Amino acid sequence: MAQNDSGFVGWFAELGLADRPQVGGKGGSLGELERAGIAVPPGFVVKTAAFEQFLAAAEQEAPIRARVAALDPEDLAGVTALSRQLRARVHAAPLPPDISAAIERAYTRLNAQQQAAVAVRSSATTEDAADASFAGLQDTYLWVRSLEQTLDKVRSCWGSLYSVESITYRRRHGFAEADVAMAVVVQTMVDARTAGVMFTRSPLTGDRSVMAIEGSWGLGSAVVGGEVTPDRWVIGKITGEISVREISNKQICHVPLTEGGIESVEVPEARRHTACMSDEELQALRAIGRKVERHYGRPQDIEWAVDRHSGAILLLQSRPETVWSSKEAAPVDRPAADPSLHVLKIFGGSR
Amino acid sequence: MDMPTKPKQFPLPSSLKVVPGTESAQAAYPYYTQFEPADDQRFWFYNSMHFPEPMSAFDMVTAEAAYCALGASNTRVHCLPTTLGIDHRIINGRVYIGGNAVTDPQEIARRLEEFKQRAFYYYANWERLYAQWREKMMGLITAAQELPKPQLPEFEPLANVHAGVGIAANHRLLDTYQKTLEGYFRMWHHHFEFLLLGYGAYLTFFDFCKKAFPEITDQTIARMVAGIEAEIFRPDDELRRLARCAVELGVDAHFGKRLSANELIATLQTQGQSGLAWLKELEVSRHPWFNINVGDGFYHYHRAWNDDLSMPFASLPDYIQRVKDGESLHRPVEKLLAERQQLIEDYRELLTTGEERAAYDQMITLAHRVFPYVEGHKFYCEHWYTNLFFNKIREFGALLAEHGFFADAEDVFHLTHYELESAIIDLMTAWSNGSAPRGPGRWPGIVAERRAAIREWAKHETPPALGVVPDVIDDPAIVMLWGITRESLDAWLSTGADADPNELKGFAACRGVVEGTARIVKSVDEISRLQKGDILVCQVTNPTWAPIFSKISAAVSDIGGSMSHAAIVAREYGLPAVVGTGNGTSRIKDGQRIRVDGGRGIVTILQ
Numbered sequence: 001m002a003q004n005d006s007g008f009v010g011w012f013a014e015l016g017l018a019d020r021p022q023v024g025g026k027g028g029s030l031g032e033l034e035r036a037g038i039a040v041p042p043g044f045v046v047k048t049a050a051f052e053q054f055l056a057a058a059e060q061e062a063p064i065r066a067r068v069a070a071l072d073p074e075d076l077a078g079v080t081a082l083s084r085q086l087r088a089r090v091h092a093a094p095l096p097p098d099i100s101a102a103i104e105r106a107y108t109r110l111n112a113q114q115q116a117a118v119a120v121r122s123s124a125t126t127e128d129a130a131d132a133s134f135a136g137l138q139d140t141y142l143w144v145r146s147l148e149q150t151l152d153k154v155r156s157c158w159g160s161l162y163s164v165e166s167i168t169y170r171r172r173h174g175f176a177e178a179d180v181a182m183a184v185v186v187q188t189m190v191d192a193r194t195a196g197v198m199f200t201r202s203p204l205t206g207d208r209s210v211m212a213i214e215g216s217w218g219l220g221s222a223v224v225g226g227e228v229t230p231d232r233w234v235i236g237k238i239t240g241e242i243s244v245r246e247i248s249n250k251q252i253c254h255v256p257l258t259e260g261g262i263e264s265v266e267v268p269e270a271r272r273h274t275a276c277m278s279d280e281e282l283q284a285l286r287a288i289g290r291k292v293e294r295h296y297g298r299p300q301d302i303e304w305a306v307d308r309h310s311g312a313i314l315l316l317q318s319r320p321e322t323v324w325s326s327k328e329a330a331p332v333d334r335p336a337a338d339p340s341l342h343v344l345k346i347f348g349g350s351r
Numbered sequence: 352m353d354m355p356t357k358p359k360q361f362p363l364p365s366s367l368k369v370v371p372g373t374e375s376a377q378a379a380y381p382y383y384t385q386f387e388p389a390d391d392q393r394f395w396f397y398n399s400m401h402f403p404e405p406m407s408a409f410d411m412v413t414a415e416a417a418y419c420a421l422g423a424s425n426t427r428v429h430c431l432p433t434t435l436g437i438d439h440r441i442i443n444g445r446v447y448i449g450g451n452a453v454t455d456p457q458e459i460a461r462r463l464e465e466f467k468q469r470a471f472y473y474y475a476n477w478e479r480l481y482a483q484w485r486e487k488m489m490g491l492i493t494a495a496q497e498l499p500k501p502q503l504p505e506f507e508p509l510a511n512v513h514a515g516v517g518i519a520a521n522h523r524l525l526d527t528y529q530k531t532l533e534g535y536f537r538m539w540h541h542h543f544e545f546l547l548l549g550y551g552a553y554l555t556f557f558d559f560c561k562k563a564f565p566e567i568t569d570q571t572i573a574r575m576v577a578g579i580e581a582e583i584f585r586p587d588d589e590l591r592r593l594a595r596c597a598v599e600l601g602v603d604a605h606f607g608k609r610l611s612a613n614e615l616i617a618t619l620q621t622q623g624q625s626g627l628a629w630l631k632e633l634e635v636s637r638h639p640w641f642n643i644n645v646g647d648g649f650y651h652y653h654r655a656w657n658d659d660l661s662m663p664f665a666s667l668p669d670y671i672q673r674v675k676d677g678e679s680l681h682r683p684v685e686k687l688l689a690e691r692q693q694l695i696e697d698y699r700e701l702l703t704t705g706e707e708r709a710a711y712d713q714m715i716t717l718a719h720r721v722f723p724y725v726e727g728h729k730f731y732c733e734h735w736y737t738n739l740f741f742n743k744i745r746e747f748g749a750l751l752a753e754h755g756f757f758a759d760a761e762d763v764f765h766l767t768h769y770e771l772e773s774a775i776i777d778l779m780t781a782w783s784n785g786s787a788p789r790g791p792g793r794w795p796g797i798v799a800e801r802r803a804a805i806r807e808w809a810k811h812e813t814p815p816a817l818g819v820v821p822d823v824i825d826d827p828a829i830v831m832l833w834g835i836t837r838e839s840l841d842a843w844l845s846t847g848a849d850a851d852p853n854e855l856k857g858f859a860a861c862r863g864v865v866e867g868t869a870r871i872v873k874s875v876d877e878i879s880r881l882q883k884g885d886i887l888v889c890q891v892t893n894p895t896w897a898p899i900f901s902k903i904s905a906a907v908s909d910i911g912g913s914m915s916h917a918a919i920v921a922r923e924y925g926l927p928a929v930v931g932t933g934n935g936t937s938r939i940k941d942g943q944r945i946r947v948d949g950g951r952g953i954v955t956i957l958q
Contacts, residue, residue, distance in 0.1 A: 202565070202566050204566075205565040205566055206565075207564050207565045207566040207567070208564070208701045208703075209564040209566065209567050209698060209701055210564075210566045210567075234566060236567075236568070236571065237701070238571075238694060238697040238698060238701075239568075239571050239694070241568060241570075241571065241862050241950060242862075242950065243566065243568055243862075243950055243951070244951075329703070331703075331704055331706050331707050332559060332562045332563040332702075332707050332710070333559055333562070333706075333707065333710040333711075333714075334706045334707075334709075334710055335706060335709035335710045335712075335713055336710070336713060338471065339474070339713040339714070339716065339717050340467075340470070340471040340474040340475065340717070342555045342559075342710070342713060342714055342717065343470070343474070343548075343551045343552055343555050343717075344432075344463070345555055345558060346551045346554050346555050346558070346827055347431055347432055347433065347466065347470070347551050347827055348432055348433065348459075348463065
């Protein structure tokens with residue numbers, strides 16, 4: 001990598017959560033995971049500085065941020081019209097040569113190591129900050145198979161900051177446009193045998209002593225997108241005891257296409273009712289989940305995949321769990337002046 | 352569905368009929384245990400946990416003595432705020448019980464003040480009082496061991512006469528009998544001195560964990576509290592030790608020859624120093640650890656290992672093989688203790704506030720304080736002392752048989768304890784007068800009739816509960832000891848109509864999923880039918896079954912909660928188990944293929 005590339009590009013191992021203003025929520029999280037010793041698919045982040053330089057050039061032709069800031073979020077027609085216009089402009093504008101060169105060098109280095117397709121994922125700076133719901137609003141492109149396509153998808157990710165949903169969300173929540181920038185994660189695709197999600201606390205009861213794991217055959221997009229009913233397990237975080245085992249009828253799975261992208265195919269009858277994870281793999285995933293949760297000090301919402309070739313379990317993403325964490329739970333109990341008083345909960349008839 | 356809705360009620364006691372032809376056997380049970388019309392107003396359930404088979408007339412003393420002591424402890428000694436004692440009724444040899452809840456708020460408040468002064472004192476001084484308890488129990492056991500064997504010599508021994516003893520052998524007979532009975536009733540008071548307080552403290556921690564960790568399994572909580580060196584593990588530990596001794600001494604080959612226990616002992620006596628050395632080790636283990644019976648202490652025919660060595664010896668060949676295969680068979684006590692501590696700390700770490708952690712610390716400390724008693728008392732009470740008690744009654748049976756009252760000493764157990772005293776007085780009187788006792792003309796016929804009645808009763812199913820289901824089961828004694836809740840009663844009622852006929856639900860005792868052939872074992876005599884890999888389906892298990900746990904692949908019981916001995920022992924041996932299915936032994940047919948999911952508490956009949 002050329003010396004000056006580090007202004008535009010950062011490798012996961014160099015990054016952490018503190019770098020989020022430069023690499024966005026997703027990029028910071030992946031860097032943080034790799035630093036914590038958690039296996040993630042290798043990759044780099046196109047930093048916000050690249051976006052800012054690109055945007056500054058575009059702003060010189062015609063204003064962008066000021067026009068977005070002036071929008072009324074309830075004016076759907078106005079938002080839609082501006083969104084279409086801005087996305088087209090971002091996608092059509094040329095990349096400044098130094099940025100393009102930096103991405104090319106990083107891409108080559110990544111591909112020299114892996115000989116594989118990449119995922120190009122938006123990583124906005126507001127992501128995971130005020131409200132994680134914002135995270136899902138920007139684009140992700142899977143199975144991108146060439147440099148040219150990669151550069152194209154980087155611009156598409158930048159453009160997705162100006163999608164109708166994203167603009168509306170920012171305006172409704174009053175985010176300052178100047179504070180919103182877009183980094184882009186470029187990372188090796190995992191050809192997943194099995195993939196899914198994991199919550200390091202129960203989504204049903206908020207219980208922090210169990211983890212819920214959902215998974216299905218093939219790429220995780222089928223699970224995340226709700227196109228398949230995944231297998232489901234509840235596993236004791238500490239004991240490893242698998243208390244719930246629901247093996248579902250997994251009719252379809254997502255697989256990569258050689259020309260790029262993914263397709264949905266039918267799962268052979270014999271594999272539909274077969275558990276997509278072995279108990280050993282579930283235990284390995286539990287250990288990873290515990291490590292991540294300990295690292296962050298709070299329950300996590302994780303996307304994971306099992307590499308079809310190596311069998312390695314890789315994390316694609318880890319975010320703080322938000323549903324239960326935002327509830328202010330009453331304390332289960334308080335210490336008593338005399339410990340014996342606790343038994344009145346049993347003997348006092350108030351059970 | 353146009354099926355009529357099933358009424359949410361069990362049959363009334365008055366609708367339960369004595370099996371025709373057994374009326375006089377039924378009438379033998381004391382008047383205060385017979386159902387009466389007013390009992391229709393109350394809720395009763397069949398205590399199949401303790402009394403899974405029809406009870407003989409004498410064995411009913413076990414219910415009577417136990418409920419006398421349980422009630423005294425709850426009602427009068429510790430003054431539990433919301434519950435008094437438990438009434439019992441007997442029909443067709445089955446024991447039904449009903450709790451007496453306290454519901455008046457003023458009365459609860461009044462009892463609460465008493466409770467605090469009593470129970471809290473026990474919690475605060477637990478270790479000292481429990482050490483004192485063990486001394487009392489050992490004193491009681493020693494006194495029972497020292498009771499003389501009942502006998503009637505033709506003439507009073509000359510030495511007694513010269514010593515001026517002044518009382519004759521027939522009086523000693525009555526004295527010994529009354530002391531035997533008195534000691535047994537006393538033992539039950541000791542049994543309940545700590546029991547409810549112990550279970551209550553454990554459940555306090557249990558409830559905290561269920562609130563803090565709604566999806567935690569019962570067995571995980573039990574593992575945080577369970578003792579590592581509890582008495583209930585000792586008998587099986589001793590068998591493992593004896594297996595190691597046999598290999599070390601080089602006498603192991605004799606154990607694979609399918610000899611009876613007596614033949615084996617006779618053989619070892621001819622094997623020089625090593626054979627004698629092993630037999631010496633056997634004696635060390637037997638006293639006291641083979642004073643464990645193959646039941647729960649409620650049936651005279653559940654004999655102790657010491658009285659019938661075939662049960663412990665049956666598991667020695669397997670243990671010996673494992674030693675030869677390189678297993679140490681040692682329980683890694685240090686490691687288990689460290690694991691328990693780690694478990695407690697890991698769960699503690701998951702709590703969110705310092706206050707919660709402080710409350711957790713208080714509750715786990717209290718649970719650990721009470722638990723040695725909860726796990727340990729049964730060895731002294733239901734096993735060791737109870738064996739001494741039944742064996743003393745057996746000696747009276749032998750004496751009465753010798754004098755023609757019975758054909759066999761065991762017949763004595765068909766008399767109630769009142770009737771037995773009358774038979775003893777009959778014999779005393781006859782001996783003193785030099786006349787013939789009246790008993791030989793009276794008892795053989797009655798015994799035959801009662802034996803037939805028990806056989807008949809065993810053929811009939813009995814309802815799991817009687818009377819109107821209360822809206823809430825808020826009686827801590829019932830919930831703690833029998834694990835019965837409104838939900839479990841509803842499950843009993845729903846059996847049939849809407850439930851999956853091939854699925855049984857119970858308590859998850861030990862995780863693991865296993866499929867295999869079901870073996871219905873209704874009595875200890877049937878244990879030999881179990882083949883390697885079978886799934887044991889029984890009414891209740893206890894620690895003496897532990898040796899066969901290495902042979903079976905899973906266990907299912909009709910009765911028991913996550914605190915039952917079946918559950919504790921299953922966890923110890925890592926055997927998938929579902930306990931408290933209610934009616935597993937009647938719904939599952941012998942030889943059927945079943946699946947046991949010990950983590951979810953579900954048994955599925957696969958056919």
